Amino acid sequence: MAEPTPPAGPPAAEPAGQPAAEPTGQQATPPAGQPAGEPRGTNRGPGRLLIAVYLLFAIAATARAGLQIATKLAEAPVAYLLSGVAAVIYIVAAVGLARAGTGGRRTALVCCSVELAGVLGVGALSLADPALFPDETVWSEFGSGYGYIPLVLPVLGLAWLWRTRGADRTDPSGRG
Secondary structure: OOOOOOOOOOOOOOOOOOOOOOOOOOOOOOOOOOOOOOOOOOOOOHHHHHHHHHHHHHHHHHHHHHHHHHHHOOOOHHHHHHHHHHHHHHHHHHHHHHHOHHHHHHHHHHHHHHHHHHHHHHHHHHHHOHHHOOOOOOOHHHHHHHOOHHHHHHHHHHHHHHHOOOHHHOOOOOOO
16 A cells, blocks of 8 residues: 655744754755864864963962962962962863853953953063062963963964954854
């Protein structure tokens, strides 16, 4: 016995307020100027490595500052508290980059900017007047104790935010 055939005619419309589903196996058209298949969000591609480095520095700075603040804060309070501030900035920057979207981008932008100003300011002060910092901070001598990564990291973060600047308008997750 033959199966009944569906009636011919136009396809059923999507319910009101619901976007039409994309055909299986096809990607949405990328924004202008973006090659197909190349993700642009701050948490995609090279952004994942940047987030990983921020997380690594967050862990290192938090552990070091936490130990110093807990055991010898009186010896160099400014240095140890600055290291604590740097740790918080690394954490928040990593979260901002990982979140993507407008809110995440703004958070990362502020953190990377403050971080760059901090490493430049503390780096210059620590060289000009070493007595101000009886012990090193993450940012002392422009991050020389950490292989100058604290100096390079905010520059890379700001460059990545600049490179992916159109991604917040196309973030499909709706976060932001």
